[in-house]
Amino acid sequence: MAATPSRWKNRLTAGAGRRARQALLDGLLGGRHRWTALGAVLLLVAAVGGTSSDGRFGLAAADGTTPVPVPADQVETVVTAALSCPVLTGPRLAAQIMATTGFQASAASANGGQGLAGMDDAAWKKWIPWQGAKRTDDRANILALAHQTCELAGQVRAANIGGDQWLAAVAATRVGLPAIVAAKGIPASARNFVDLNSSYANWYASRPEFRGPNVGPSASAAPSGSTTVDARRVPDAYVADIVRAGHICPTVTPARIAAQLMAASKFDPNLRSATGGQGIAQFTPQTWQQHAGPKAPANVSPWNPSSAITTLGQALCDLSTQLAPLTSSDAYVLALAAHRWGVTAVRQAGGLPPSPVLLSQIQQTMGYVDYYSGDTRLDPAASTPTSPPPSPSASASPSASPSPSPPASPSTSPAESPSPPSRPTSSPRRVPTLTTSTPTVEDGESITFSYSTPPAMNSSTNWIGVYRPGDTPGDEHSTAWQYTPGTNNIVTFTADFGRGDYDVYYFSNDGYTILAGPVTICVW
Incomplete structure (x- = not known):
């Protein structure tokens, strides 16, 4: 009889001692064990202070x-x-x-x-x-x-x-x-x-902005595609621009451009965010000047969807090229991080910066990539239109509130440049991959793995397991595990399973057929 995930993958006792030692402190700080040793917690709260604004002991x-x-x-x-x-x-x-x-x-x-x-x-x-x-x-x-x-x-x-x-x-x-x-x-x-x-x-x-996502079956068993339930159909007015932008380089496909636009603005060309993002691609004034150039014509602006989409493709391709030496896997993931937080942050981290907020944003975007990969209008094998894209309708064009507001169909938009040749229909990645940019991590810190698999081998029950050296998957319990939704994404573990070396595997369909790995990590 095949071993079930709850029986074999997850070693329930892993980290139990650490959690027990932290229970009292977590209760004091408002963690999920806040009712542990309640009497002691109340005494300590009386000594050091009251409650936080949301009612938790702090x-x-x-x-x-x-x-x-x-x-x-x-x-x-x-x-x-x-x-x-x-x-x-x-x-x-x-x-x-x-x-x-x-x-x-x-x-x-x-x-x-x-x-x-x-x-x-x-x-x-x-x-x-x-x-x-x-x-x-x-x-x-x-x-x-x-x-x-x-x-x-x-x-x-x-x-x-x-x-x-x-x-x-x-x-x-x-x-x-x-x-x-x-x-x-x-x-x-x-x-x-x-x-x-x-x-x-x-x-x-203990705060969510610094703490990695929970690890375990209940937290990680979401089915593939669950992050795309709110994905919207690409508006017809933007399809040609997205296809063009998705042919600037092989790494950044039309589906990836569409996913980034969905994550950034939900295709809203009039969006102005509290953090300074403008338009459909949410460039800030600083990042727009960096990628579009300080001498860009007035009608080439972040408020012009055609200009913004083209510039987004150029930016992501440039960032992917710059950051490719930092990873043996998909540089697009690092490009997404750099587009949000800057190249310096990625270089300083030697990969993805250790922020649950940023990792969640990237996971959401990569989930959208799977969704838009099924949109036949964005099929990379399709011929790129040679005529200029249709002007957005009145309802889709920027309103008069943003300034400057470009004309609906700029004559000098970068999107009207000659279309590049169509890329090959086959993917450059023919086998599953599993990598991490931080193979050495401090005990209790987060560690992120990037994975990819061809669509034919994708399954909502593919999973990544962490094993002690010498342990045979299937014969021995894993130390930690997570499902891997989608064909290309990231998962984050909290390395609280003790100091030492570990082997990490990418497995197929709730079984022990190895798709990729092992990747050796060191917890110190």
Whole structure:
């Protein structure tokens, strides 16, 4: 009788000891075990603070301040800035900001500093991230604090001071490095501040913007295509532009262009997002200038769907080419990340930045790719139209509210350039693949795998399993596993299965036929 997933794939006891040890803390911080040891939790809450704004038990500072979530428009900067050195993480950097200014840029810090990072004039002059950066620029403050912390951590290490280098660096931001060196650790004058940072870091580590998706059958057994239930049909007015943009390079297909537009705007040419995105492809003014060029004609704008779609194809092809050396699998996944967060963030991370928010966005887009691959109007084998695309109807063209608003059918649109030759009908990937850009990961951190398989081998019950070296799949339990929806996507595991080496396999159809792997990873 064939082994069932619940019996063989998932080792239910994996991480049980770790979860038990964390149960009390998770309860205090508002995690899913918050009712564990309720009496102890209530005593601790009485000692350290009240409840968070959503009613969950939370940490409070000595002055009664409860930590607040990182503002949505600052999550990207916090995550990428934390890549500056190994001792720093997103939750730790968020904790430093919370402990210093409470994410209030107008708050005055204890040392008389200004801005979101609470730096005084001397520190800001030393750590200003670029010439001309303003004290009121939140992004500049976050980067400056990250660089200062990493430099101090390096100096702590060079002074042979034991213990957690991040905690010592945090103390140095308050009392100065000489005091740390003299005390050969954290002096009493900085202890309360350091403890506050540590407690906040634990709180932020449990937040969804920093915590990877749950791993297990209940969380990962969604059927293939479940992320595309809200996918919309490509409007006819945009089909020709999407097909053209999908022939600029082999990596970026028409289905991938359509998927990105769906994820970005749901094909709305008038959308203006809170983060500055404009039009159907949601270019910000900065990314538009980067990819369209500062001398683009006025009628070539992000509000013009034809211009935006063509520029999106050019941008994704350029990013795929730049980032291809970072992966042996599909550079398009990294291009999506870079299009949202920038090339620097991807290069610093050596692959996908470790953000659940970003990974969720990419997974959604890749789910749409499968949906639009079935749209025969976008078939790469079809001949590319040679006539200019039809002008969008009045209901589909940009309204008068965005500025500038281009004419409905620009005569100089890039989309009217000669059509390139049709690409071959066969896919360059003929066999399944399984890769990770981070084969070495810290215990408890997230690790992401990219996978792909030809459509003929796709199944909603293909899955990825993690095994200890020497264990034979089918004879031994896996340490962790997840289903792999779609033909080309990513899955993320939390590496909480203990330190050591592991072999990761890509299996077929709820069985043990190996599609790809093993990929060896190291948890340290």
